[in-house]
Amino acid sequence: MTKMNKTDLLAAYLLVGSDELKQQRSVARLKQYLNPDFIDFNVEEHMSASTLEQESVLNALQALPFGDSRKLVIVWEADKLTKDVSETLVGYLADPNPSSVLVLIAHSLAKSTRLYKAVAKIGTKAVIDCAAKKKFALAGDVVNIAQTYGLHMDNAAARRLIFKVGESTVMLDNQLASLAARFGAGAAIHVSDVDAYVAQIAEVSPWEFLDVLCNRDFARSMELFQAMKSNGYVPLQMYITTCLRELICVKALQARGTAAHIASELGKQDWQIKNYPGFARKFAPGELEKLLKKSKELEWTLKNSSEKDTAFIQFIVAVCGK
Structure with missing residues (x-):
C-alpha cells in the first residue's frame, strides 16, 4: 500500500490472503495515517470476527472520530463473520460513513461473495492481495525482509530458514528479528548460522520426503528424515512401501510402452504422478523389487527392535544407491 493523503483513504479495505506479515504491515501503515495523539480513541480492533455483533460494529462505524478526521474499524478473520453481520456490512458499504475506514482481514474470501463485491465497489485499490507465495518463490521475500533488519542473506540461507521455520511470513520475520538482535546490523547470515541458531519447528511433508528419496538424493533425504522422524517411523515406512509398489507399476508400464496409462492404472491425478516416470528410470530392472x-x-x-534409527538410515542408503 503506497503512502497517500489521509483524505484519499477509502471507506473500506479488504486484505485477503494467507500472507500474515503483509496483512500486519498493511494495517500498521493504515494506522500511521491517524493522529498519534488520539490513536487510542480512533482505532477499534476486533481480533475475532466470529464474535462480532451487528449493532456493535455498526455503531463503531457510524461514530465520529475524536480529535482527527478519520477512525479505523479493523476486523480480523473476516471470513468467519456470521451471515447477519456480513449482510449488515454489505448494507453499510452502500452508504459508508466518510469519517470511518473499515478494514477487513481474511485468509480467504471468494470474489463471488456479496461482502467481497461490496468492498471492491469502493475503489480499485480497496482489495489488497495478500496471497502467500509458493515455497519455491518465497526465498526472495525472505532476503528482502532480512534487509529491513540490516542483514545480508543469500538465497541458500533464506531457503534453509524456510525449511526450518516454515512458510509463515510472520514466523520468518520473527526469526530474522531474532538473528538481527544476535548478530547486529550489517551481519551476513549464512546457512551455518541458520543451522546453529534457528530451531527446527516446521513439519516436513511425507510427500516432500518421498520425492527426494525417490530422486535418490541421499544428503537431502537424510536432512528431511532427521526433521520428520519424530512423527513416527512406521507411518513413514508405510508411505515408502506404497510408493515403491507404485514405481514398480510405473516401470512395468514403461517397459510395455504404455506409460501414458500411469495415472489411470494407479488411480491418481496426473499432477500426483508427474515425477513418477523420471523416478522409475533412476532404478535398474529388478532394483525396486529388492527395495520393496x-x-x-x-x-x-521397526516393530520388533530398538535399532530403529540405524535400520531406517541403512534403508535410505539402499534406496539412494549408496
Whole structure:
C-alpha cells in the first residue's frame, strides 16, 4: 500500500490472503495515517470476527472520530463473520460513513461473495492481495525482509530458514528479528548460522520426503528424515512401501510402452504422478523389487527392535544407491 493523503483513504479495505506479515504491515501503515495523539480513541480492533455483533460494529462505524478526521474499524478473520453481520456490512458499504475506514482481514474470501463485491465497489485499490507465495518463490521475500533488519542473506540461507521455520511470513520475520538482535546490523547470515541458531519447528511433508528419496538424493533425504522422524517411523515406512509398489507399476508400464496409462492404472491425478516416470528410470530392472523386500524387512525391525534409527538410515542408503 503506497503512502497517500489521509483524505484519499477509502471507506473500506479488504486484505485477503494467507500472507500474515503483509496483512500486519498493511494495517500498521493504515494506522500511521491517524493522529498519534488520539490513536487510542480512533482505532477499534476486533481480533475475532466470529464474535462480532451487528449493532456493535455498526455503531463503531457510524461514530465520529475524536480529535482527527478519520477512525479505523479493523476486523480480523473476516471470513468467519456470521451471515447477519456480513449482510449488515454489505448494507453499510452502500452508504459508508466518510469519517470511518473499515478494514477487513481474511485468509480467504471468494470474489463471488456479496461482502467481497461490496468492498471492491469502493475503489480499485480497496482489495489488497495478500496471497502467500509458493515455497519455491518465497526465498526472495525472505532476503528482502532480512534487509529491513540490516542483514545480508543469500538465497541458500533464506531457503534453509524456510525449511526450518516454515512458510509463515510472520514466523520468518520473527526469526530474522531474532538473528538481527544476535548478530547486529550489517551481519551476513549464512546457512551455518541458520543451522546453529534457528530451531527446527516446521513439519516436513511425507510427500516432500518421498520425492527426494525417490530422486535418490541421499544428503537431502537424510536432512528431511532427521526433521520428520519424530512423527513416527512406521507411518513413514508405510508411505515408502506404497510408493515403491507404485514405481514398480510405473516401470512395468514403461517397459510395455504404455506409460501414458500411469495415472489411470494407479488411480491418481496426473499432477500426483508427474515425477513418477523420471523416478522409475533412476532404478535398474529388478532394483525396486529388492527395495520393496528391504522395506518389509525394515517394517519388522521397526516393530520388533530398538535399532530403529540405524535400520531406517541403512534403508535410505539402499534406496539412494549408496
